[in-house]
Amino acid sequence: MNDKAVPPCQAACPIHTDVRGYVSAIAKGDVEEAIRIIRQVNPFPSSCGRICTRLCEKACRRAQIDEPISIRELKRFASDQTLGLKLIEIPENSYEEKIAVIGSGPAGLTAAHDLALLGYRVTVFDSQHVLGGMLSQGIPDYRLPKDLVKKEVDNILALGVEAKTGLSLGQDFTLEELLKDYQAVFIAVGSQKSLLPKYNGVELNGVIAAVEFLKQVSRGHKPRLGKNIAVIGGGHTAIDAARTSVRLGASDVTIVYRRTVDEIPAGPEEVEHAEKEGIKIIYLAAPVEFSGNEKVQSVRFIKMQLGDLDKSGRRRPVPIENSEFEITADTVILAIGYMPDAEVLKESGLNISRSGTVLVKDYTGITNIHDVFAAGDVVSGPQSVIEAIASGRRVAEALHHYFRTMPDKEEKNFMALKELDDGIVKLINKSERQKMPALKVEERITNFDEVDLGYSKDQAVMEAQRCLNCGAGAVVADNCAACLNCVRICPYGIPFPGKEIAEIDISQCQACGICASECPASAIILQLEAKENNRAELEKAVDIAREETPEILIIGFYCRYGSPIGPPFDEDEVCWLGKFCTGRMDEHQFIYPFELEVDGVVIHMCKNDECRFRDGNQWSKSHIKSAKKILNEIGIGADRLDIISEEDFHNFRNKLHALGINPLRTGKKVKT
Amino acid sequence: MGFREALDSGKFLITAEIGPVKGTEIDGLLEDADLIKGKVDAINVTDLQSSVMRLGSMAVCHLLIDRGIDPVFQMTCRDRNRLALQSDLLSAWVLGIRNVLALTGDHPTLGDHPDAMPVFDLDSVSLLRVISRLNEGFDMTGNQLKGAPAFFPGAVVNPGADNEAALDMQIIKMEKKIEAGAKFFQTQGIYDLDLFEKFIKRAEGFKTQVLGGIILLKSAGMARFMNKNVAGVFVPEHFIKEMEETKDKVKTSIKIAAELIKGMKHLCQGVHIMAIGWEKRVPMVLEEAGL
């Protein structure tokens, strides 16, 4: 068993965000907690919440049952809900060292952010006047609005990071010059140059490169493209270029990709969006020649079929003889890849690979030049924002270790929990993934407004509650008496008798908490809901409720899964507390409120077939029954505690009013 | 002729049963005994039947002897440890008691003193061995007695055990009881002669004497109650119907009992009639059965 293993989402995330942590915070409706967790590792939650490549979702174990959790949309929800929230204190300058960062994309700015927080003085240089790299100049507005990027950039500058814009490495300054004023230089200039194929006619007017085109549009230009557009490629840039063309007025846009829909790197959602917007996609075809008179007029393609596997493990497309066809095009946009601008880098004295990327020692980003580091797309070639952020974080840490002469830290190994066993998968209820609301097609193709609208609160909470809380389940402590009660009662059959104590395979535990509520030694700890927290939460709620000096104070417990959006019904006298299934509540949790002088306790009854955890209702009823017996014996009276549905509430309240306040408040015992 | 001699004589034997009262008023009890005296070969006296506290079996047996009746002293293991059991046996002997029926006994929880300590220091098999040992002139631990009794020990068996395992164990235990010294057996009430015959066939090789049990049916309700609650008793539906439809319950009851007795005549060595309050009617049963 791998008890140190983390949820697969966290293991898959390049910055190992505590996904489960923030998702479960949203499941409780606590967005502030959620954004705090996200911000600990990620200075770009708004951006990532929109355009992240979400490796987490590909790893999510919920997919074994139905579909993965919409982790990215939940991140977006958390950040959208907390835009005004101040999360990070401005750090004090604690170190003398000054660091220059070249390039203000996610890699450069993340490093600047982390270094500033550590107490270093950081200056960011960029050839552009707007900071943010591809986030602000490249990725189109309708996917990632510029004002949001600006906010995130400004937050970083607010930490005391200095920005020097409009200055290009190799043109306006050299590495040597920088190294005189700065103790280290971090190169994060990204990949900026489109690759151009060597077909006939590539030099014709109207044949343009996607990245450059998108940057132009980002800067506010509206190039004239004509009616018919052919986009060649299948990545983000291709789709972005096509959808941007539509928004610039092109009526007939076709994407041509050499492989099939299954291989397209842009991903199914992007493809779906594009198709909805009227973009045609031709699969299994590649250009042979561009023709036209000075200006391009048509492209000739050849049909392809998939052959053997290539180095990347994908099947290589091979041309089918005599299958050529032609498409008319006023503009051809080439989106077949882009690379760092190797010239400048070489001139600066850096070791460069054959494909033009900067060669570094390892994850620390150390280059061949002393005190010069590099990371992000300039090292990896075009990747993703989250990878750029991850590399920026690593370099910041490496620099800190370097300056403080601390030994290099071993990169932490995040091992993922293993898959759910088939037997367990069968026992888990299916639950549909929340659909992302989006602008209607006709409302979006004439402008650059953001297409996806974001989850409503209800949607976000419901989506978050789909999370299986992987690895946050029950843990057996040393004082386990090996009674094996857990082994006998787990609705999923997960605990088993170990050599000395009961053992629970955390990779399979569904965190229902029934075993914890039934453990006679109180030796099972539910990571998701520690006992102390339960008490503290209750005490706080009672204190707050008491301030309003209600005549009768009732504490209500409801199941959050059963009533995701909040208390099941509204009653002035009831102070509600949500639980992730009331089956996990032990008897003491039902009688303790009375010790706090609460007058009544209600538990909202779930319908039997609704229990997320199969047996929850049965257990809550059994615990309530036993708690009622105790209340009777001590003279508080069993009628003050009940499990009810909304219709029963009035009866319960009447009964309670007849009984009067908690006898602990009057000292008068109820005759039983 | 005493009980033992009667059994040895080979005649078809008849025993009846009386239960001592709760208290000291014994007139009715003795009246019943007088009424059946001479018509039966022995009368069993029960030992705190159903674990209800009452007059003791030994004293009543002694009173019967005074009236010329040969009693069967029923002795259970419920209330006495091995010391008391042996001592009471010696006491019984000097009071003239000759026949002992050794039983396990009901559990105290079934009676009117449910919190009484259930003793069961010995079980019925061990008790029979103890009786045999006393007859040989020794107590349980081998100490010589000054003067030994010569009891005629008997035991009970339940031929109507309701499943194969239970019946098998009854037979095994019966064999053990014989080995321990039991000379005769009285059975639980019999209503199904076919089943009884099967049992007798199985026990044939044991070469012991069996007195088939007859319980007088007082009503259809009683029959149903026994079917539900009394182990080993099964009153077939046709008897229940007869009791239900009859105008004269006593007459029908006597008729059924007599019928059963007649049927047993060629199966076993005698009958043991449990009248349960209808002791006065025993002579009528015997008359009807032609005995």
Place this chain on the structure above:
Amino acid sequence: MIVAELKPFKEIENMLRDYKKVMVLGCGTCVTVCMSGGERQVELLASALRMAGRLERNEIIAGEKTILRQCDPEFIDQIKDEASNYDAILSMACGAGVQGVAERLAGIHILPAMNTTFIGVSDGQGTWIEACAACGDCILDRTGGICPVARCAKSLINGPCGGSKGGLCEVSKNNPCVWQQIYARLGKLNLINLLKGMSQPKTRPVHPRKLVNPKNAFG
């Protein structure tokens, strides 16, 4: 394992009538396993006692503590200092545990919260059954590993009494007749013959019994 159950609440309340500071002391072994006297039950009982005390206008301070075994002095020593702050200790252990604590902490009144019921085994979720009477004269070799001394209402050792109906015990009608179980088990083992052997009346132990392990108890 020893099985015990909580006494009626009223009885406990009465016992504690004259005490203000009571330590509710759980035992982490047998009574935890049978879910009647472990840490969780300590928490519940202490809470109930505090509330009941307040209602009687006789406030009670009920401390909560659980040690691994109350039948071993070394474990009891772990609470020695803390115990001196209390007027009484309410032990949730079996009778042996109560006495263990009383012996070790002789200056404090130790009260039993439990009725010790039997030595038993688990019979599925939340159920335990009596299995051993600690008679000191084991006959399980002859009874297919099922003890008639502990599990027959009359402790019969030479076969059933004849009162069983439908395979159930005549006395406690919810329980199987143990002799039927023995018969079935021996049948499976092809050992029905063992039933024919005569079991001698049992030797009876003299209380209190004591076990001395000579290799370990010298000196």
